[in-house]
Amino acid sequence: MKTIKFQLEPLSCPSCIKKIEGKLGKMSGVEEVKVMFNSSKVKATFDQDKVTSDELKSTIDKLGYPVI
Template sequence: MNTVKFKLEPLTCPSCIKKIESKVGKVEGVEEVKVLFNSSKVKATFDKDKVTPEELKTIIEKLGYAVVA
């Protein structure tokens, strides 16, 4: 398993956590996803043979959250 971390623009509400964790967590190959509200960071553990960090980043961006790092 591999791990990737993304820094997002500041999250504005706690429901953002559920939205991101729910969508990314349903992606085939994602084992775990955790969103830290106070630091606006996303950490995902995934199988690199099933999904790439770039695909995860795209999913987050399509939800309306800007990945800044």
């Protein structure tokens, strides 16, 4: 398992948390996802054999939350 943090553009609403955590949490190989609203960071623990950090980043970007 690997843990990675992504810095996002500032989040505008708390509902963003559920959207990001829900989508990433359903991805194969993702063990845990935590979105920190105040710091606009996403922390994810995942199995590198099932999903890559680039795939996680791409999914966050596609949801409309640019990763810095």
